[in-house]
Each structure stands twice: as C-alpha cells, then as structure tokens.
Amino acid sequence: VMVWLRRTTHYLFIVVVAVNSTLLTINAGDYIFYTDWAWTSFVVFSISQSTMLVVGAIYYMLFTGVPGTATYYATIMTIYTWVAKGAWFALGYPYDFIAVPVWIPSAMLLDLTYWATRRNKHAAIIIGGTLVGLSLPLFNMINLLLVRDPLEMAFKYPRPTLPPYMTPIEPQVGKFYNSPVALGSGAAAVLSVPIAALGAKLNTWTYRWMAA
Numbered sequence: 275v276m277v278w279l280r281r282t283t284h285y286l287f288i289v290v291v292a293v294n295s296t297l298l299t300i301n302a303g304d305y306i307f308y309t310d311w312a313w314t315s316f317v318v319f320s321i322s323q324s325t326m327l328v329v330g331a332i333y334y335m336l337f338t339g340v341p342g343t344a345t346y347y348a349t350i351m352t353i354y355t356w357v358a359k360g361a362w363f364a365l366g367y368p369y370d371f372i373a374v375p376v377w378i379p380s381a382m383l384l385d386l387t388y389w390a391t392r393r394n395k396h397a398a399i400i401i402g403g404t405l406v407g408l409s410l411p412l413f414n415m416i417n418l419l420l421v422r423d424p425l426e427m428a429f430k431y432p433r434p435t436l437p438p439y440m441t442p443i444e445p446q447v448g449k450f451y452n453s454p455v456a457l458g459s460g461a462a463a464v465l466s467v468p469i470a471a472l473g474a475k476l477n478t479w480t481y482r483w484m485a486a
C-alpha cells in the first residue's frame with residue numbers, strides 16, 4: 275500500500291505542477307499575457323517562461339530518470355494552453371487572440387543534455403538550464419512573428435476584466451533595450467540555472483517526505 279501511495283503521490287505532483295505552470299502562463303497579470311505584452315515586456319516574459327519551464331521539467335525528468343520526460347512535461351503545458359485557446363475561439367474571439375508559447379524545443383534541449391551526459395544531474399542543471407534560458411526567447415520571438423498582429427489583437431479585443439494599469443502599450447523599442455531577444459536570452463540563461471537547481475532539490479525533498 276505504501277509503495278502504491280508513494281507512486282501515486284509523485285505522479286499527482288507532476289500533474290499538479292504541469293497544470294499550474296500552464297495556469298501561471300495564462301493568468302500572468304492578463305489572460306492574454308503573451309499576445310498583449312510580449313512585444314513590450316518580452317524580457318520579463320522570457321525570464322518567467324524559462325524559469326517556470328525548467329523548474330517543473332527538471333523535477334519531472336529527475337523523478338523518472340528517463341530523458342524525454344521534460345519534453346513530455348512541456349507537451350502537457352502546450353496541450354493545456356491550446357485547450358484554453360480553443361475555448362476563447364469558441365466564444366467568438368479571433369484565432370490569434372491567444373498565442374501559445376513554444377516550450378517543447380527548449381525542453382528537448384534539456385532532455386538531450388541529460389541523455390548526452392549519461393544522466394548527470396549537475397550537467398542537466400548547469401548546461402540544460404542554460405540552454406533552456408538561451409533558446410526559449412528565440413523560439414518564442416519566431417512564434418510571435420507568425421502572429422498576424424499581436425498589438426491589434428490586444429487593443430481590439432481587451433480582456434473584459436483587465437484593470438486600467440494593465441492596458442497594453444506600444445513597445446518603446448530603444449528606450450529600455452534594443453534587443454529583447456538577446457537581453458531575454460542572457461537574463462533567462464543566468465536565472466534558469468539556479469531555478470533548475472531548485473527543481474532538482476524539490477525532487478530530493480519530495481523523496482525525503484515520502485520516505486518519512
């Protein structure tokens with residue numbers, strides 16, 4: 275019974291973390307955070323998404339010990355967000371109302387690092403965390419460029435409950451940063467490593483709690 279309980283609890287944690295990570299994306303100040311704010315606050319978006327992805331993905335991957343589970347984790351988040359996108363589309367909003375973030379390629383790099391270093395936890399934290407932080411802003415800017423016009427969507431279809439201080443604004447390119455992808459990648463790469471270490475430590479704490 276205890277073995278069954280421990281395994282069930284572990285898998286429950288994985289589902290809860292994956293779903294909550296997706297909810298953080300959807301509700302990060304504004305339901306349409308990615309579409310409304312990505313052009314203006316792409317650096318903030320890059321840091322939050324990189325760290326959010328890496329903490330759950332590395333927890334999941336080290337729990338199973340199998341390369342590929344980080345990608346599976348990112349896939350759960352992607353599917354969940356596409357469901358939300360479909361729900362808004364069904365309510366009559368345009369297809370581009372929500373742009374689904376690109377998590378999977380970065381998670382694949384984390385898995386690849388874990389596999390290439392023969393399941394070395396520390397390499398996954400340092401190298402994998404850095405690769406996630408470096409790659410996610412690039413993939414998501416490419417994703418944004420494919421959206422028809424995020425700012426038009428933001429102004430034309432604002433969220434009804436959006437507070438005035440969260441109203442989307444035109445990006446002030448050059449006043450704060452000239453390259454949001456470069457700055458986002460640099461900052462995210464640095465911050466994703468300690469957050470990856472936190473995800474690995476959470477795994478250790480979980481095992482200790484279940485063994486108690």
